[in-house]
Amino acid sequence: MANSDSDATVAPLRSASSTTPLPAVIPRHVAIIMDGNGRWAKKRFLPRVEGHRNGAKSVRMVVEEARRLGVRHLTLFAFSTENWQRPQDEVGGLMRLFVNYLESELDLLLRNGIRLRAMGDLSRLPDGVRELLTRNEEKTKDLSGMDLILAVSYGGRDEVLQAVKKIARKIKAGEVDPETITEQMFAQSLYLPDVPDPELLIRTSDETRISNFLLWQLAYSEIVVSPVLWPDFTIDEFYRCLHVFAGRNRRFGKTQEQIDSV
Numbered sequence: 001m002a003n004s005d006s007d008a009t010v011a012p013l014r015s016a017s018s019t020t021p022l023p024a025v026i027p028r029h030v031a032i033i034m035d036g037n038g039r040w041a042k043k044r045f046l047p048r049v050e051g052h053r054n055g056a057k058s059v060r061m062v063v064e065e066a067r068r069l070g071v072r073h074l075t076l077f078a079f080s081t082e083n084w085q086r087p088q089d090e091v092g093g094l095m096r097l098f099v100n101y102l103e104s105e106l107d108l109l110l111r112n113g114i115r116l117r118a119m120g121d122l123s124r125l126p127d128g129v130r131e132l133l134t135r136n137e138e139k140t141k142d143l144s145g146m147d148l149i150l151a152v153s154y155g156g157r158d159e160v161l162q163a164v165k166k167i168a169r170k171i172k173a174g175e176v177d178p179e180t181i182t183e184q185m186f187a188q189s190l191y192l193p194d195v196p197d198p199e200l201l202i203r204t205s206d207e208t209r210i211s212n213f214l215l216w217q218l219a220y221s222e223i224v225v226s227p228v229l230w231p232d233f234t235i236d237e238f239y240r241c242l243h244v245f246a247g248r249n250r251r252f253g254k255t256q257e258q259i260d261s262v
Contacts, residue, residue, distance in 0.1 A: 019236060020235075020236045020239040020240065020243075021239075022069070022239060022242070023239070023242045023243045023245070023246030023247075024246055025245075025246050026069050026070055026071060026242060027071065027198070027199035027200040027242075027245055028071065028072040028073065028196065028199060029071070029072060029073040029074075029075070029195070029196055029197065029198040029199055029200075030066060030071050030073070030074050030075070030198060030199070030200045030201075030202065031074075031075040031076075031077070031198040031200070031201045031202070031213070031214060031217075031218070031221070032062065032074075032075070032076050032077065032201070032202045032203070032204075033077045033201070033202070033203040033204070033207075033210070033211060033213055034055060034058070034059070034076060034077060034078070034204060034230040034233075035203060035204045035205040035207050035229075035230055036051075036055075036204050036205030036228070036229030036230045036231070036232075037051030037052045037054070037055040037229070037230055037231060038051050039051070039205065039229055040054065040055075040229040040230070040231045040232065041054075047093075048090055048093075049089075049090060049093035049094070049097070051231060052093065052094055052097055053097060054231035055230045055231045056097060056100075056101055057231070058230055058231055058232075058233040059076065059101070060105065060108070061233075061234070061235060061238075062074070062076075062233070062238060063105075063108070063114065063148055064108070064112070065235055065238060066146065067112050067113075067114055067145060067146045069242075071146060072146060072147065073146070073147045073149060073195055073196065073198075074146060074147070074148050074149065075119075075149040075150075075151060075195075075198060075214070076148070076149070076150055076151065077151045077154065077211075077213050078098070078150045078151055078152050078154075079094060079098070079120075079151075079152045079153055079154070080151075080153075080154060080155055080211065080212060080213075081120070081121065081153060081154065081155035081158055081212070082155065082211075082212065084124065084153070095125075095126055095129055098129055098152070099128065099129055099132060102129075102132045102133060102136050103132070106136055106139065106140075109136070109140050109143070109148065110139070110140065110143070112145055112146070113143045113144060113145025113146070114140065114143055114145055114146045114147075114148050115140045115141060115142075115143040115144065115145075115146070115147050115148065116133075116136050116137050116140045116148050116150070117137060117147055117148070117149045117150070117192065118133055118137065118149070118150050118151075118152050119149060119150070119151050119152070119154055119159075119191040119192050120151055120152045120153040120154030120155075120159075120191070121153045121154070121155075121158060122152065122153060124153045125152065125153055133150075133152070147195065149192065149195065151213065151214075154213075155212050156210075156212045156213055156214055156215030156216070157212055157215065159190055159191055159215070159216070160190075160215060160216060162189075162191075163186060163189035163190050163216075164189075166189045167181065167185070167186065167189055186216075187216065190216060190217075197214075197217040197218070197219070197220065197221065198214065198217060198218065198221045199221060199222060199245070200221060200222050200224065200241070200242075200245045201213075201214075201218055201221045201222070201223045201224070202224050202225075202226060202238075202241045203223065203224075203225050203226070204225075204226045204228055204229060204230045204233055205226075205227070205228070205229050205230065206225060206226070206227040207225070208225055210223075222244075222245050222248045224241045224244045224245060226240075226241060
């Protein structure tokens, strides 16, 4: 069935770098759980950090291609609150790679009109990482071609908890009547309230969990699972996921007859 989401956009011409035709529509907001870096490295008898290093190449490809296709928001799950529990050397390696990415990709963002944004408990990041991230956000804040949103030190339950605390403080201060709280009010208390919910979530490496990612925002997102480990994720595989999305029939609780009558 054709995708019925009015927020999707008509696809442009096929990329010269891909052999796969584009689908008829492109989601405005794509979220990706970039999974499989460690397994990619293990299969090659390499340190896990090498998987993350090679995964950065897939990040660049997806960012460039999403921008070219007209995706308006691209959210990448870069580092979860649970990832802090990993071995210290791996966490340190990830932080160094994150710094390298922020330093090396700024020109790409500026050339392509991409605004960098971050969401998560950024207070837990090392000072140098947080300062560089803030600096790049500032340098790209006026760009409007696409939002690249990095979920860093991010957990979906933590985001919901922080939103509850924010509303609770307003109730305590007498600014909000609990009986007037709506879904819209709650959503306005999340990290990036101006960003619409993802139409499409892609998860790589054949895993089918959402892993504490965007628990509120993914309520009606289409989920497409890719069997490919993230460092091996290609443009053609990206297009395949977009084709799956385009073929979904999004009813949002309505019957097909109601959708057809619109």
